[in-house]
Amino acid sequence: MIRGLVIREAQAADRDAIRDLVTQAFGQDAEARLVEALAADGDVVMEMVATHEGTLVGHVLFSRLRVEGEGSAHDALALAPVAVAPAMQRTGVGTTLIEHAHDVLTARAETLCVVLGDPAYYGRFGYAHERAAGFDSDYQCEAVQALAWGAAPLTGRLVYARAFSAL
Numbered sequence: 001m002i003r004g005l006v007i008r009e010a011q012a013a014d015r016d017a018i019r020d021l022v023t024q025a026f027g028q029d030a031e032a033r034l035v036e037a038l039a040a041d042g043d044v045v046m047e048m049v050a051t052h053e054g055t056l057v058g059h060v061l062f063s064r065l066r067v068e069g070e071g072s073a074h075d076a077l078a079l080a081p082v083a084v085a086p087a088m089q090r091t092g093v094g095t096t097l098i099e100h101a102h103d104v105l106t107a108r109a110e111t112l113c114v115v116l117g118d119p120a121y122y123g124r125f126g127y128a129h130e131r132a133a134g135f136d137s138d139y140q141c142e143a144v145q146a147l148a149w150g151a152a153p154l155t156g157r158l159v160y161a162r163a164f165s166a167l
């Protein structure tokens with residue numbers, strides 16, 4: 001972990017800095033708007049930031065995702081987005097943020113998280129397409145990966161928070 005890196009939950013006062021960071025990391029504002037919509041809709045389960053020397057350099061958000069089966073629904077998580085300030089990318093900030101967030105989420109008894117992203121990156125955290133292949137999703141493809149920490153369904157329809165439909 002980088003010396004001086006602080007990982008903590010996001011606070012209301014971080015909103016402007018989060019918007020700027022996410023926009024810079026992605027080079028567009030679609031993901032920053034997603035973050036704001038998820039927050040406005042009350043769909044954020046956990047949002048963590050990394051700061052370095054008082055500056056916000058990383059952000060990760062987990063929103064509620066429901067896995068709907070026949071007559072049942074399971075509360076899972078969607079990991080998206082993850083953003084690291086361009087100047088700090090590939091220095092371990094993203095890894096530290098995600099690993100710390102996972103520790104907190106498992107301690108809170110969350111059981112399943114789904115991500116849509118590069119397997120070369122998310123595989124290191126244990127995400128695998130095989131674990132997500134049985135789910136029915138509009139986004140279903142090799143990039144849909146899941147990580148289970150406890151008993152969770154292998155099949156069912158993935159229903160993302162409302163803000164994702166505006167992407």
Ligand SMILES: CC(C)(COP(=O)(O)OP(=O)(O)OC[C@H]1O[C@@H](n2cnc3c(N)ncnc32)[C@H](O)[C@@H]1OP(=O)(O)O)[C@@H](O)C(=O)NCCC(=O)NCCS
Nearest residue numbers: 025026081082083084089090091092093094095118120121
């Ligand atoms: C993707 C991102 C979050 C990774 O965070 P990071 O702090 O830069 O990455 P880390 O330093 O923790 O990890 C670095 C490792 O991941 C790999 N990696 C980094 N970004 C990657 C990517 N987009 N795809 C695949 N591998 C990637 C690096 O090669 C490196 O591998 P190594 O440890 O074997 O050398 C960050 O680069 C970023 O904000 N990118 C722009 C926004 C984005 O694409 N977000 C992810 C989609 S939601």
